[in-house]
Amino acid sequence: MDKRTEIGSIGEFGLINRLAQPFHSPHPWTSLGIGDDAALLQADGLEVVSTTELLIEGVHFDLAYCPLTHLGFKVVSVALSDVAAMNAKPTQISIGLGLSNRFSVEAVEELYAGIKLACEEYKIDLVGGDTTASPNGLIISISALGLVSPTKLTKRSGAKANDVICVTGDLGGALLGLQSLEREKQVYLANPSMQPELDGKSYVVMRQLKPMARFDILHELKELGVVPTSMIDCSDGLASEIIHLCQASNTGARIFEKNIPIDDETYLSATEFNLSPLTAALNGGEDYELVFTVSQADFEKVEKLADVSAIGYMTDVINERVLIMKSDQIIDLTAPGFGQA
Amino acid sequence: MDKRTEIGSIGEFGLINRLAQPFHSPHPWTSLGIGDDAALLQADGLEVVSTTELLIEGVHFDLAYCPLTHLGFKVVSVALSDVAAMNAKPTQISIGLGLSNRFSVEAVEELYAGIKLACEEYKIDLVGGDTTASPNGLIISISALGLVSPTKLTKRSGAKANDVICVTGDLGGALLGLQSLEREKQVYLANPSMQPELDGKSYVVMRQLKPMARFDILHELKELGVVPTSMIDCSDGLASEIIHLCQASNTGARIFEKNIPIDDETYLSATEFNLSPLTAALNGGEDYELVFTVSQADFEKVEKLADVSAIGYMTDVINERVLIMKSDQIIDLTAPGFGQA
Numbered sequence: 001m002d003k004r005t006e007i008g009s010i011g012e013f014g015l016i017n018r019l020a021q022p023f024h025s026p027h028p029w030t031s032l033g034i035g036d037d038a039a040l041l042q043a044d045g046l047e048v049v050s051t052t053e054l055l056i057e058g059v060h061f062d063l064a065y066c067p068l069t070h071l072g073f074k075v076v077s078v079a080l081s082d083v084a085a086m087n088a089k090p091t092q093i094s095i096g097l098g099l100s101n102r103f104s105v106e107a108v109e110e111l112y113a114g115i116k117l118a119c120e121e122y123k124i125d126l127v128g129g130d131t132t133a134s135p136n137g138l139i140i141s142i143s144a145l146g147l148v149s150p151t152k153l154t155k156r157s158g159a160k161a162n163d164v165i166c167v168t169g170d171l172g173g174a175l176l177g178l179q180s181l182e183r184e185k186q187v188y189l190a191n192p193s194m195q196p197e198l199d200g201k202s203y204v205v206m207r208q209l210k211p212m213a214r215f216d217i218l219h220e221l222k223e224l225g226v227v228p229t230s231m232i233d234c235s236d237g238l239a240s241e242i243i244h245l246c247q248a249s250n251t252g253a254r255i256f257e258k259n260i261p262i263d264d265e266t267y268l269s270a271t272e273f274n275l276s277p278l279t280a281a282l283n284g285g286e287d288y289e290l291v292f293t294v295s296q297a298d299f300e301k302v303e304k305l306a307d308v309s310a311i312g313y314m315t316d317v318i319n320e321r322v323l324i325m326k327s328d329q330i331i332d333l334t335a336p337g338f339g340q341a
Numbered sequence: 342m343d344k345r346t347e348i349g350s351i352g353e354f355g356l357i358n359r360l361a362q363p364f365h366s367p368h369p370w371t372s373l374g375i376g377d378d379a380a381l382l383q384a385d386g387l388e389v390v391s392t393t394e395l396l397i398e399g400v401h402f403d404l405a406y407c408p409l410t411h412l413g414f415k416v417v418s419v420a421l422s423d424v425a426a427m428n429a430k431p432t433q434i435s436i437g438l439g440l441s442n443r444f445s446v447e448a449v450e451e452l453y454a455g456i457k458l459a460c461e462e463y464k465i466d467l468v469g470g471d472t473t474a475s476p477n478g479l480i481i482s483i484s485a486l487g488l489v490s491p492t493k494l495t496k497r498s499g500a501k502a503n504d505v506i507c508v509t510g511d512l513g514g515a516l517l518g519l520q521s522l523e524r525e526k527q528v529y530l531a532n533p534s535m536q537p538e539l540d541g542k543s544y545v546v547m548r549q550l551k552p553m554a555r556f557d558i559l560h561e562l563k564e565l566g567v568v569p570t571s572m573i574d575c576s577d578g579l580a581s582e583i584i585h586l587c588q589a590s591n592t593g594a595r596i597f598e599k600n601i602p603i604d605d606e607t608y609l610s611a612t613e614f615n616l617s618p619l620t621a622a623l624n625g626g627e628d629y630e631l632v633f634t635v636s637q638a639d640f641e642k643v644e645k646l647a648d649v650s651a652i653g654y655m656t657d658v659i660n661e662r663v664l665i666m667k668s669d670q671i672i673d674l675t676a677p678g679f680g681q682a
Contacts, residue, residue: 011677036497036589037426037574038392038487043384050391051379052469052484054437058476085378096395096482128393135399141437141482143393146379156377233378248377336352 005105015105015131019112039127041092041145047153049146051082057137064188065181068107070209071140072114073121078235079144080122080213081288085233086155087218088148092127093119096141098134111140122215152227154292156248159230161316163293165245165253166228166308168217170261171238172277175284176269177201177208183273203265211288217307218290224301228292237283238311240335241291243321245314249293252320255312255333282323283335346446356446356472360453364460364467380468382433382486388494390487392423398478405529406522409448411550412481413455414462419576420485421463421554422629426574427496428559429489433468434460437482439475463556493568495633497589500571502657504634506586506594507569507649509558511602512579513618516625517610518542518549524614544606552629558648559631565642569633578624579652581676582632584662586655590634593661596653596674623664624676 007015041048055061055075063071076093083090095115099108108131119126124144180201187194198205213233221228230249232241238260242253262277270277293314294302302308312324321333348356382389396402396416404412417434424431436456440449449472460467465485521542528535539546554574562569571590573582579601583594603618611618634655635643643649653665662674 037423037572038390038429038485040427040489040494041384041389041391043382043387043389045386046384048382048384048389048486049379050382050433050435050468050484050486052393052435052437052471052482054439054471054473054480054482056439056473056475056480059439059474082378086381088379092391094391094393094484096393098395098397098400098480127391130393130395132395132397133400134397136477139395139397139439139480141393141395141484143391143435143482143484144379145389145391148381153381231378 003106007099007103007105007108010105012131015108016129018105019108022116039092039094043147046147046149049083049086049088049148050143051079052141052143053079055140055142057139062185063138064185066209068110069114069117072111073118073210075140075142076115076118076122077211077213077288079142080124081233081235083144083146084213084215084218085231085290086146086148087152087227087231088146090122090124090144090146090215092125092145094127094143095129097129097131098139099131100134100137103138122213154228154231156230156232156245159245159249159251159293159314160295161251161314163229163295163314164299164310165242165255165291165293165312165314166302167234167238167261167289167291167311168214168308169287169289170263170266171234171287171289172262172270172280172284173204173207173266174211174286175280176266176273177204177206178286179273179275180205180269181208200265201269203263204269207287211286213288214290217305220305221302226294226298226301228294231290231292234287234289234291235285237285237335238291239282239333242333243335245291245293246321249314250318252315252317253312254315254320254322254324257323257325259309259311261309282333344447348440348444348446348449351446353472356449357470359446360449363457380433380435384488387488387490390424390427390429390489391484392420393482393484394420396481396483398480403526404479405526407550409451410455410458413452414459414551416481416483417456417459417463418552418554418629420483421465422574422576424485424487425554425556425559426572426631427487427489428493428568428572429487431463431465431485431487431556433466433486435468435484436470438470438472439480440472441475441478444479463554495569495572497571497573497586500586500590500592500634500655501636502592502655504570504636504655505640505651506583506596506632506634506653506655507643507651508575508579508602508630508632509555509649510628510630511604511607512575512628512630513603513611513621513625514545514548514607515552515627516621517607517614517616518545518547519627520614520616521546521610522549541606542610544604545610548628552627554629555631558646561646562643567635567639567642569635572631572633575628575630575632576626578622578626578676579632580623580674583674584676586632586634587662590655591659593656593658594653595656595661595663595665598664598666600650600652602650623674
């Protein structure tokens, strides 16, 4: 049987010390890490990028099918994806944990193993945090810092008419991964002796459980000498992100169904679940790809990149945010988060 | 009857826009505030201080007696108190909110009214945030940034033997405020027509509901040309903070009961609740005063400050962390958060 250490037996500070142990050798930019009232960052003339996320059990994740190690990795990716969307280099994260007494020290260590993997993957420092009791389940807050030179900084607001709209990777997979895991959970609840049936679902499941912030693409763009004119990360679905870019840049947008990148496994899984693959891409969310715009001139360079798709272009018709279907039908992009206002 | 707008009716982004509305005119250091993937800070050769707090309904606050406006102010004070403890100037905060459907748009606006008051009080910018659903109650995560010149930076670790240990304001009040509010809640639950009886409790109640981060004292120290050798904020109680300073600085500490500042109202309330005023100061927590050390030479300057008390001194006897009672009895300082490890 697995060892179970109650958090009460080592105390809050005991827990913090134990969790902080594997995180050493801070980077040069971290002048002070875990163990003081706050952390320090040396910015050296660059701009400091900051972002915060709050993830709540039962809303953002279900521990029935999300292993704690994967969850730890994912929360870091989610926060860093916002740093990537500013074209910045990530430097530091801090974690706040709310833990119900269901969680042992070992469980929290599993979560932190995933956080550590992510710190290594993204070459960042964990510099602080806060652990506290929670009456219900697990609550994770994460704040991330990054650095960017003012000339490389990419906001949502810089797109111009005729700029090409690009998206990295493929879309909709994370939602289908969630659907697959949710179905297996129901099967398991009905009959715990059933084996999970995730054959042909490995890609979409990993899209859900272990998303990556796309610093690899930022690196490729940098090599090409391209700074996007605007950028956002795809956390709520493509439709929502396009609307955000248009609102901030004061542009319209025309995107084409035929150009939206959707993986075969996503497509097949969607069919199986009676979902539209297009809807999964437009409104599924959680793919954490980057949506960005580049000038026509820069697009000639970007076109060569294997993992970037041009999906449409910006227009000067404000409030025109449309999808041109394969059937040539034109429909308005809508997104749930914007409410009825 | 008060107006109640369901959050669903204006959508997540509608809510964010509505909350962000009153927060304009960002300071020069904020090169980008709310409305992008992340916020930006211009550090201009200074060190960037960052800190994160997570506050959970039923653990850190009880809305039965903590008005939302006060809560908004308090969460900012709690986060900035950590920035103060580095001797840094606060610049920016981000807020993450988890909201159950019990909360209307108007309720969230009340919370944000308190956050705005605090932003004005502390002259900082709200630069971002995240709102999300919560299955149970209200969850608030707050991250704060600040700036400090490397020569002014004060860590926990700089204290030397013979340095004087100082504390700002007075201690123990926040716990007695909590006790008073908790008693009124029980009275109210037993008989809702009873009027609250908080006569003679106004000071301790405000200590609990509206703590202040002590930037006023940092300003006075700066005027005197004094940089503390070590500093921490008093969130968990004096005993815990002294132990932290000793651990980080590799010193021992001797503090004197007779010198620990306790307000008369705190003293009287403690007697009424059958609590020891000394225990309230040592282990009560939530006072958000500063505990710091200064060299003997600097102490001559600091001594003049009205709201600073010298309570003891650092020693070179590591692991000696003792309280000398009025009776001359010597007892070891202990703190619950350190567990049995």
